[in-house]
Amino acid sequence: MIKYIIKRLLVGALTLFILMTVTFFAVRAIPGNPFAQDSRGLSPEAYAALEHKYGLDKPVTEQYVIFLQNAIKLEFGESIAKKGQQVIDIIADRAPVTFKLGVVAFVISVVFGIALGVISALTKKRWVNSLITTFATLGVSIPSFLFAIITMYLFGVKFKLVPLMGLDSWQNYILPAFALALSPISMITRLTRSSLKDVMNKDYITLARSKGTGELKVILKHGLKNAMLPIVTYCGPMFAGLVTGSLVIERLFTIPGIGAEFTNSITNRDYTLVMGLTIFLGLIVIIMTIVSDIVAALIDPRIKLGK
Amino acid sequence: MTDKNVILTDDMFELLDDSEKNSEFIAIESKTFFRDTWDRFKKNKLALFGLIFLVLMVLGAIFVPMFSKYGYTTQNMQLRNALPSLEHPFGTDGLGQDILVRVMYGARISLSIGFVSALINLVIGVIYGGIAGYLGGKVDMVLMRIIDIIYSVPSVLYTLLILMVFGNNIFSMIVAISITSWIQMARQVRTQVMSLKEMEFAMAAKVLGAGHMRILLKHLVVNALGPIIVCLTMMVPNAIFTEAFLSMLGIGLDPLIPSWGALANDCRQLLFTYPIQIIWPIAAICLTILSLNFIGDGLGEALEAKR
Numbered sequence: 001m002i003k004y005i006i007k008r009l010l011v012g013a014l015t016l017f018i019l020m021t022v023t024f025f026a027v028r029a030i031p032g033n034p035f036a037q038d039s040r041g042l043s044p045e046a047y048a049a050l051e052h053k054y055g056l057d058k059p060v061t062e063q064y065v066i067f068l069q070n071a072i073k074l075e076f077g078e079s080i081a082k083k084g085q086q087v088i089d090i091i092a093d094r095a096p097v098t099f100k101l102g103v104v105a106f107v108i109s110v111v112f113g114i115a116l117g118v119i120s121a122l123t124k125k126r127w128v129n130s131l132i133t134t135f136a137t138l139g140v141s142i143p144s145f146l147f148a149i150i151t152m153y154l155f156g157v158k159f160k161l162v163p164l165m166g167l168d169s170w171q172n173y174i175l176p177a178f179a180l181a182l183s184p185i186s187m188i189t190r191l192t193r194s195s196l197k198d199v200m201n202k203d204y205i206t207l208a209r210s211k212g213t214g215e216l217k218v219i220l221k222h223g224l225k226n227a228m229l230p231i232v233t234y235c236g237p238m239f240a241g242l243v244t245g246s247l248v249i250e251r252l253f254t255i256p257g258i259g260a261e262f263t264n265s266i267t268n269r270d271y272t273l274v275m276g277l278t279i280f281l282g283l284i285v286i287i288m289t290i291v292s293d294i295v296a297a298l299i300d301p302r303i304k305l306g307k
Numbered sequence: 308m309t310d311k312n313v314i315l316t317d318d319m320f321e322l323l324d325d326s327e328k329n330s331e332f333i334a335i336e337s338k339t340f341f342r343d344t345w346d347r348f349k350k351n352k353l354a355l356f357g358l359i360f361l362v363l364m365v366l367g368a369i370f371v372p373m374f375s376k377y378g379y380t381t382q383n384m385q386l387r388n389a390l391p392s393l394e395h396p397f398g399t400d401g402l403g404q405d406i407l408v409r410v411m412y413g414a415r416i417s418l419s420i421g422f423v424s425a426l427i428n429l430v431i432g433v434i435y436g437g438i439a440g441y442l443g444g445k446v447d448m449v450l451m452r453i454i455d456i457i458y459s460v461p462s463v464l465y466t467l468l469i470l471m472v473f474g475n476n477i478f479s480m481i482v483a484i485s486i487t488s489w490i491q492m493a494r495q496v497r498t499q500v501m502s503l504k505e506m507e508f509a510m511a512a513k514v515l516g517a518g519h520m521r522i523l524l525k526h527l528v529v530n531a532l533g534p535i536i537v538c539l540t541m542m543v544p545n546a547i548f549t550e551a552f553l554s555m556l557g558i559g560l561d562p563l564i565p566s567w568g569a570l571a572n573d574c575r576q577l578l579f580t581y582p583i584q585i586i587w588p589i590a591a592i593c594l595t596i597l598s599l600n601f602i603g604d605g606l607g608e609a610l611e612a613k614r
Contacts, residue, residue, distance in 0.1 A: 015456045019464075026468040141597040143548050145555050146589050149574050153582050244463040248555045252575065263556050266471060278468070282460050289459055 001297070008293055012286045019282045020275075024067055027271050028060060067275075076276035081268040087276035090261060095280070097167065098250070098257035102242045104177040109184035109238065114231070116185070117192020118224065121200065132189060139186025145248045148179035152252070165254045176253045180245050184238045188231055195227040202226075229300050236292030240285040347609035354605020357598035364595055368414035377405040379412040379565055388581050397587045400573075409565045410587050416566040417592075420481055420550050421543035427485040428542050432492025433528055433535065439493070440500030441523050447497070454490050462487035466549060467558065475561055480553070484546045495538045499531035533610030540603035544596040551592055567592050 051057045055066060070077065076087035120132040152175060156164040162171045199205065200223050208222045209215075247259035254260075258277065265273035338346070348354055372379060383403035391398045397406035439450040457465075466483040473479030503509060504527055512522050528535070547567065553559035554568025562569050570588035577584050 011452075011455065012459075015459050018456055019460050022465070023468060026472055030471045137600070138597070141544070141600050142593050143551060143596070145552065146571060146593060149571070149578070149585060149589065153578050153585065157578050157582065240461045244461040247463065248552055251556060263558065266467060266558055278464050282464060285461055286459055 001301075004297055005294055008290050012290050015286055016279070016283060020068070020071060020279055021064075023275050023278045024064055025060075027274055028063075030269065071279065076279075077272045079265075079270055079273045081265070081270040081273065087272050090273065091258070091276060091280050094256065094258045094261050097255060098243070098246055098259060101167070101173065101176055101180070101246060101250075101255065101257065102239070104173050105180035105184070105242050106239065108177055108181040109188055109242075110231075110235075112181070113185045113188025114192050114224075116189040118196060118219070120189065121193045121196040122219065132193075136186040136189045136193075139182050139189075142182065144179045144182055144245050145252060147182050148175065148249060148252050151175050151179065167253075167255050172253075176246075176249050176255065179249055179252075180242055183245075184241065187234060187238070191230045191234055192227065195230050196223055199223050199227045229296060232292055232299060233296045234292075236285075236289035239288040239292075243281055243284055344606075344609045348605050351601075351605040351608060353601045354609075357601030357605070360594060360598040361602065364414055364591075364598075365418065367411050368418055371411035372408055372415065375405065375408045377408050379409050380404065381408075388584070390583065398584065400584060401581070406584060406587055409570065410567075410591050413565045413567040413570050413588065414591065414595075416477065416560070416564060417547050417550055417568070418543075418595075420477065420484065420566075421546040424481045424484040424488065424546045425539050425542040427481070428489040428492050429535070429539055431485070431489040432538075433496050435489070436493035436496030437500055437523050437528060440497035441504060441519070441527065443501065451497075454493060457487060458490050463549075463552070466553065470553065470558060475559065477560065477564075480550060480560060483553075484549050488542055488545055492535070492538050492542070495534055496528070496531060499534055500527045503527045503530050533606075537603055537607045537610065540599060540606060544599040547592065547596060547599075 048057065055063055058066070074088060079085045079087055079090060082090070116132050116135070120129050123129055152164055155161045155175065162174050163169070164175075166172055200219075205218060205222055208218050213222075243258075246257060247262060249255070250257045250259035251263060258281065261273070262277045262281070264270075265277060348358075381404060383399065385403065386395075386399050387403045388401055389395055389399040389403075395405050395407065397410065400406055400409070435450065439447045465487055469483040469486060470479055473482065500523070504522075508530075509522060509526055512526050517526075550559060550566060551568035551571055554562075554566060555572050557572070559568050560566050562572070567588055571592065574585035574588065
């Protein structure tokens with residue numbers, strides 16, 4: 001087990017390193033200049049001073065080494081567009097907003113997904129089943145941001161049930177969280193359904209029933225518990241989807257989170273902030289994937305034998 | 308034993324009635340591979356609906372902008388925000404531009420991005436996955452680890468970086484989308500090739516002295532065509548989704564090009580003013596993605612039944 005965890009961690013570290021390298025050189029290759037906005041009135045000396053301040057006058061390889069050294073110390077320098085603000089502070093400021101939304105969407109996805117999946121796997125009524133299956137098919141096909149626009153119009157503009165912008169009250173979370181959760185709900189519904197259907201045909205379920213165990217206990221303790229594995233493994237990629245999906249959802253609902261900051265930093269050619277945010281987002285996803293892999297291996301020891 | 312003294316004469320036989328001539332012939336009409344698949348595909352109503360919708364969309368994308376008297380930027384200030392009419396079946400937008408023409412022009416862009424990037428994925432994926440699966444061993448391990456690493460970072464991050472480096476034109480959009488989505492194809496091809504190369508016909512080709520390239524392309528890949536086609540169909544909606552996603556973020560294509568993403572992005576302003584106009588681009592994107600998913604599922608079932 002420990003060997004498996006160490007192996008996963010090493011692969012994770014390597015991935016992060018490659019992401020950092022790719023980001024570093026990609027950002028350097030972007031045409032345009034971070035000082036473009038105020039370079040018109042700048043004298044060549046002042047321009048050189050600016051470049052010197054951010055270390056952009058050094059050779060690229062040297063910049064790269066400095067960048068790696070600083071990154072290990074979690075220092076990403078000062079934002080170029082937002083004078084006087086440290087990248088790490090901006091992240092610390094914005095990340096909680098995105099996380100709150102992400103956690104709400106995560107909980108919604110898991111609760112609704114599993115509930116719908118269980119109902120659809122166990123129901124004897126055909127129309128219930130086909131209703132849920134249709135929903136699951138639509139859910140993976142409709143892009144989250146289009147779903148968001150439709151719900152914004154219906155519940156925000158037409159019936160005025162929920163506020164549209166910002167994140168001031170709990171009602172603000174409803175639309176963005178459901179938009180983010182739409183595709184995960186559908187995926188979890190499908191996974192739960194097929195996995196639970198498999199499990200419920202196993203002999204130990206019949207055994208549990210024949211011993212007189214209550215039906216609810218059979219479903220929860222013997223059925224669902226054994227059907228959880230594919231759902232746990234899906235949680236890693238799902239979190240990645242929630243994080244990257246929030247880029248566009250935050251823009252739609254004008255939520256001041258990481259995603260909004262990320263798009264702005266790209267339009268502003270804010271080298272340091274882009275790198276800081278890319279690495280941060282990548283790190284979250286890598287950690288989440290490792291965690292869900294390890295949890296899956298803990299639940300089902302057969303997994304690591306297969307690897 | 309038979310009596311050797313019996314002499315056979317003509318009157319001992321009589322001609323068979325025409326209707327009975329083929330009475331022992333029970334084989335069904337032989338069908339080609341594609342005919343067979345098509346027959347099975349046809350039975351799936353949803354897949355057939357998807358195919359019809361997609362064909363109509365492609366025809367519309369080609370011919371509507373060609374034959375309409377309005378260009379996609381023809382403005383008519385007298386007729387702004389008009390409701391649907393015979394002149395303008397989808398109405399006009401805030402600049403008096405015909406929405407039908409714009410949506411169909413968007414279909415040209417989005418569908419071309421989808422199909423071209425799917426083709427690029429096909430080429431890269433088949434070569435990469437084919438080599439990994441065919442050679443196996445150490446080569447396979449290295450190639451697969453590379454894939455794992457690329458895959459564990461959200462593809463949106465790479466896509467954004469590439470768009471920033473190469474500028475916001477259609478070419479860089481296609482490159483950006485293709486850069487990560489070939490992975491799925493490569494994995495699929497690898498699994499197929501790995502199991503197919505153990506089969507007798509591959510052995511036979513080898514014994515007959517066929518070269519590696521020939522065995523791989525003419526024997527293994529051709530036999531894996533089913534899953535490859537299904538995977539290919541699923542990639543087109545993915546590309547359409549990514550284009551719309553990036554344009555919604557404001558870092559996709561040039562906003563003056565009416566791609567579906569750009570049209571959907573305009574919806575945000577229309578929510579409070581002319582909500583009827585947001586229906587068209589959203590319906591176009593959702594129905595196209597849904598159709599392609601149905602086609603993919605249908606093809607999957609039709610080809611699977613063969614095995």
